[in-house]
Amino acid sequence: MSELRWNPLLGEWVATATHRQDRTFLPPADYCPLCPTKLGGFPTEVPESTYDIVVFENRFPSLQPDPPFPAVAGTELYPVRPAQGVCEVVLYSPNHTSTLAREPVTQIYKLIQVWTDRFRELSAHEFVKYVFIFENKGEAIGVTLHHPHGQIYAYPFIPPRIETELKESFAHKEKTGRCLLCDILEEEKRDGRRIVAANDSFAAYIPFFARWPYEVHISSQRHLQALTDFNRKEQQDLAALMKTLLVAYDKLFDISFPYMMVIHQRPSDGTDYDYYHFHIEFYPPLRTKTKLKYLAGSETGAGMFINDTLAEEKAAELRSHVVQINWPEGEKR
Ligand SMILES: [Zn+2]
Ligand SMILES: [Zn+2]
Ligand SMILES: [Zn+2]
Numbered sequence: 001m002s003e004l005r006w007n008p009l010l011g012e013w014v015a016t017a018t019h020r021q022d023r024t025f026l027p028p029a030d031y032c033p034l035c036p037t038k039l040g041g042f043p044t045e046v047p048e049s050t051y052d053i054v055v056f057e058n059r060f061p062s063l064q065p066d067p068p069f070p071a072v073a074g075t076e077l078y079p080v081r082p083a084q085g086v087c088e089v090v091l092y093s094p095n096h097t098s099t100l101a102r103e104p105v106t107q108i109y110k111l112i113q114v115w116t117d118r119f120r121e122l123s124a125h126e127f128v129k130y131v132f133i134f135e136n137k138g139e140a141i142g143v144t145l146h147h148p149h150g151q152i153y154a155y156p157f158i159p160p161r162i163e164t165e166l167k168e169s170f171a172h173k174e175k176t177g178r179c180l181l182c183d184i185l186e187e188e189k190r191d192g193r194r195i196v197a198a199n200d201s202f203a204a205y206i207p208f209f210a211r212w213p214y215e216v217h218i219s220s221q222r223h224l225q226a227l228t229d230f231n232r233k234e235q236q237d238l239a240a241l242m243k244t245l246l247v248a249y250d251k252l253f254d255i256s257f258p259y260m261m262v263i264h265q266r267p268s269d270g271t272d273y274d275y276y277h278f279h280i281e282f283y284p285p286l287r288t289k290t291k292l293k294y295l296a297g298s299e300t301g302a303g304m305f306i307n308d309t310l311a312e313e314k315a316a317e318l319r320s321h322v323v324q325i326n327w328p329e330g331e332k333r
Contacts, residue, residue, distance in 0.1 A: 199326070212284060226265040229278070253286070
């Protein structure tokens with residue numbers, strides 16, 4: 001059913017997960033498997049009449065805690081291993097038509113607490129080396145269920161993208177004695193043209209080197225490595241800044257803006273990564289209201305992205321839609 005196959009050409013694992021072909025594809029709203037179960041209605045993934053935020057294991061996982069033995073035998077050139085890991089689904093709200101952008105800051109704060117909790121719990125598994133929290137939003141990037149939700153993959157290895165960031169962060173530290181992400185944040189603040197929004201604890205910017213027109217990174221102002229390192233005020237400030245960005249995204253083309261959102265934090269393999277720095281990256285696939293950016297030959301075949309926009313201009317455009325949202329007054333800090 002599923003296994004990890006080694007790609008010796010790139011030095012990375014590929015997961016096969018053929019059972020995922022059977023998963024539910026854009027069901028009508030009445031048959032959403034992520035809605036609460038209605039009285040007398042068909043049973044959904046959540047057998048409750050309502051909920052706040054729910055986390056459960058994906059029914060069509062690419063990684064499982066007790067995976068089947070690989071269906072093929074590995075060779076010296078082509079090792080295989082069981083697809084061990086955890087795939088979880090995180091429901092943001094019981095409201096089928098909501099999105100993270102439409103949820104109140106207090107609900108996003110609650111979600112951050114849930115993420116923190118899942119990060120801590122999944123990291124504790126011996127076989128888990130990296131906890132990856134992400135959201136795919138919108139049909140433009142292949143979402144099969146509209147209900148507002150994100151996912152968590154707990155990998156049995158450090159994924160290649162993270163390996164690269166760790167390697168570059170380590171090399172920068174060796175060379176300068178400083179943190180790479182702290183330096184990036186400092187440079188973005190000094191320049192200022194690419195900053196989209198900021199508060200006491202986090203800053204959002206389109207990085208100098210953005211691959212996507214509206215790619216935004218949110219970095220913590222403090223040099224910290226993971227969700228579990230933040231205090232309550234920082235969690236609340238992160239919720240407020242995420243809401244600020246997501247609302248501006250929706251205003252940009254007056255549509256519910258599609259994106260991939262990924263959280264980059266330290267691995268969970270027990271090693272010290274004090275040279276790394278927590279950040280969230282958003283990759284929206286749109287270039288204009290109706291045009292998508294495709295990952296074509298250069299991007300896919302050579303790994304070189306061609307961004308036909310300037311980060312400085314796109315940041316100014318996005319910033320013009322920003323209304324700074326803060327932690328609601330009167331809400332407990
Ligand atoms: Zn639903
Ligand atoms: Zn740092
Ligand atoms: Zn990153």
